[in-house]
Amino acid sequence: MPRIIQVSVPSLRVTLSSIFRKQGFNSTDALYLAGTLIDADQRGISSHGTQRMAMYDAKIRHRIIDPHARPGIVRSKGATLLIDAHAAMGQLAMREATNLAIGLAQSHGLGLVTVRNSNHFGTAGQYARKAADSGFIGVVSTNSNPIVAPTHTAVPALGSNPIAVAAGYGSDQLDFDAATSTVSLGKVEVHEKTNQPIASDWAIDALGNISHDPVTIMRNIRSKPRHSALTPLGGTGEDHGGYKGYGLGLAVELFTGLFGDAPTSMDLNDTYFSHSILVISPDAYGGSDALAARVSQLAKRLRSLPSSDGHPVLFPGDKERAALAQHHDTVPIDEVSYKQVRDIAWGLDIDEPQIVRIDDGDSASAVGAHVASI
């Protein structure tokens, strides 16, 4: 097991925002970007947190991401908008899109904003949650690099194409965010890092056979052309409804690249991503407090159902909320990602994030020598 570095959240915020600042983002944007990554770490979605810094850094240096880009409106019709991100960070394009969609929902009851020419936007859930926290309902999706095989082929032609839906407030908020593949690539990467075989049907090889070796899967997914693919939600073939995951992935392609007159996932290669956000006002449905109360009541009833396997019934967002409560002051970052961030920081004459503790495999320790050896 690789070591896990427990990092001080305030310190990490200073380091990441300073990095973004030196990369050319203004202070507001830099702090916002640091916040979205740390929020993912705090919620236990480390695949979309600080570990992405090396990727963002490379893209900014190669001018794939433009720190100075300002998204602009391409076309609009009533409460529907198409925006060009002009190669902005996906998070900044979506911050703008979310605010626009909320404004449209305030005046029209709902609003739909599609963003094209963007980049990786972090978690889909954060934008849906922003809408919900503001008293609205949010539905968010994005396309991405082609890593999911449609039913009956081994060719990766769809992105992981997550769908996020959020409504209600607080600890009973409906906060759903999931790739339309069986699992997200991040889960395979966790197995790769720990070299644990995959027991389930998450990925196939170039012949369409189920593959259980995470190292081979990841090597083949990273190769160009890709020789491995994730299965759609429901798995390969039709017996377990895999064509439904494929179809839901296509619905995301519709709302993103197809709406945007932009590349679909088949043609993506780390950039030119498209996103969409639908925001709905609850006014016709009784208002935000009444809707939140209904969501809350359903959450409580579902959680109270008897378990069939020893695990409690959860409401979407419960796991992430529990992680958030646990990671208020420190977040866990794998050693490799920590070193990458430290090196980026040092290269820009910025202090590295402060280490609180180092967890060595299963056992936690806070030994000075460990810190020194990082």
Next chain:
Amino acid sequence: MPRIIQVSVPSLRVTLSSIFRKQGFNSTDALYLAGTLIDADQRGISSHGTQRMAMYDAKIRHRIIDPHARPGIVRSKGATLLIDAHAAMGQLAMREATNLAIGLAQSHGLGLVTVRNSNHFGTAGQYARKAADSGFIGVVSTNSNPIVAPTHTAVPALGSNPIAVAAGYGSDQLDFDAATSTVSLGKVEVHEKTNQPIASDWAIDALGNISHDPVTIMRNIRSKPRHSALTPLGGTGEDHGGYKGYGLGLAVELFTGLFGDAPTSMDLNDTYFSHSILVISPDAYGGSDALAARVSQLAKRLRSLPSSDGHPVLFPGDKERAALAQHHDTVPIDEVSYKQVRDIAWGLDIDEPQIVRIDDGDSASAVGAHVASI
């Protein structure tokens, strides 16, 4: 294998619309209702076709469905509407909701209509397709009786909660319609009728164990309380992403019963269903012809991918379009359903639908003696 009756489509249309007429529907509605059921039969979705007549007949006789109901607007905010169906046939409430949503999309760019106090509405796909055929994008969902178990419980608490998405025109239309369970109940019923064991993890018993016997599953799903449940898309537990099917099912609960301040699936018992339809204008996205061309191009590229298992890669709707082409003049109806429709017709002094041929198990025959023995 039960016998399959091949019925003349024009004759079936006369019989079904005459039945609806005598049940109290006006001529326009009666013909519309007959059309939606026959369309499902023609597309190979016989679970939502003529075989539903006995159920509708019973509900109309028990005044659960009101043939004279006219849906009315409860509340509106901009392009969002809440409608009360006043116990109308779901199909008629949704015909109204679809037209209203298209009108809202014409003026606002998009429109969302939620319907409450409704009944079973047939296939979700027909309303999404109506929007697409009219040059818009349609997204449709409905709640239903509780038959799907959330992750980690065996208690059926969600409906099969289908999601339909349609866009584009003609033979390359994106026409997706799927329950958020691994399979719809109709597929289990097909196994029940033919008494074929289920090889896959479609359903669980009251203890949460996978059940393969379709007769037991259906008996336990029909009992009150239910002692069996369908698995969410992704199956039981979390290994194959079953919490995603559960979460998507909850998203449908949000857009239907929760928006409608109406029962969620947990509390449904054959009536008080809620539906929703979102219609989007493609004007901000280049217009309907341009969008349809993009959808068509993606369909063709996906279909041309090499097969990994001998089955061709399909685009959502391909199977149903192939069935429709095959069933222009006759549709197959299982013998039990045919007799039910015949008896309802005779009871109302209406001629039974004309039999073209009877298929006896695997072999087809058109023997007069067979027809006489029905």
